Amino acid sequence: MKKLLSASLMCADLTNLGESIRKLEAAGIDYLHIDIMDGSFVPNITLGFDLINAIKEITDIPLDIHMMVEKPSRFIGRMKLGKNDIVCVHYESDIHIHRTLTEIRALGCKAGIAINPQTPPESLEFLADSIDMALVMTVNPGFAGQKIFEGADRKTAKMRRLLNEWGHADIPIEVDGNISPANGRMLCENGADIFVLGTSSLFIKDKDMKQSADDFRSMLREVC
Numbered sequence: 001m002k003k004l005l006s007a008s009l010m011c012a013d014l015t016n017l018g019e020s021i022r023k024l025e026a027a028g029i030d031y032l033h034i035d036i037m038d039g040s041f042v043p044n045i046t047l048g049f050d051l052i053n054a055i056k057e058i059t060d061i062p063l064d065i066h067m068m069v070e071k072p073s074r075f076i077g078r079m080k081l082g083k084n085d086i087v088c089v090h091y092e093s094d095i096h097i098h099r100t101l102t103e104i105r106a107l108g109c110k111a112g113i114a115i116n117p118q119t120p121p122e123s124l125e126f127l128a129d130s131i132d133m134a135l136v137m138t139v140n141p142g143f144a145g146q147k148i149f150e151g152a153d154r155k156t157a158k159m160r161r162l163l164n165e166w167g168h169a170d171i172p173i174e175v176d177g178n179i180s181p182a183n184g185r186m187l188c189e190n191g192a193d194i195f196v197l198g199t200s201s202l203f204i205k206d207k208d209m210k211q212s213a214d215d216f217r218s219m220l221r222e223v224c
């Protein structure tokens, strides 16, 4: 499966987002990863729906929206999205998350499900037919600059094995949190397909963004 880079916008220069997006376009980034946080599901508040709709107006890069939000079905209609955009909700965020996934697909965009470090990958067995992506969180969600949790490699490998067993070798696995080149290498070897790049690999002071993206891509080509 193709390996893709998803740039975490919460780590970009938020005082100059248009310029950051131009640089990401030039760097050939595959997705813009947009973290929405409600201060309740995670103890932080970041980017919102008006910003998402404004970003849609200025770039063709598909959006990879990560909703760290309680009961996300309340909000999915607030975004003007296209067929290549992904709305990813947390398994832990609603007792009717299966219904939310069908609502997302009904909007005409792709549906993703995210699992926190403590949530077993087996939890996704009866959701696999309703998703286009599985997001294995490699940190506890909510903040950039954290350290990958012990066992993220084993969990990613298990997620890949289970999705294949369930007849879904077509579903890509995204990993999000402290995706440094070294962690990216290790996770790619364990089955990851989409890499959320933030402060650990892409938004690094005094480092050229395109160079960082090129370096990450050549590392991926070496190992997977």
Ligand code: DX5
Pocket (backbone or CB within 6 Å): 008, 010, 011, 033, 035, 066, 139, 140, 141, 142, 143, 144, 145, 146, 176, 177, 178, 179, 180, 196, 197, 198, 199, 200, 201
């Ligand atoms: C975590 C965020 C990510 C990511 C940021 O909730 O979803 O966007 O951690 O990248 P790093 O971890 O490299 O700063």
Ligand code: ZN
Pocket (backbone or CB within 6 Å): 033, 034, 035, 066, 176, 196
């Ligand atoms: Zn995220």
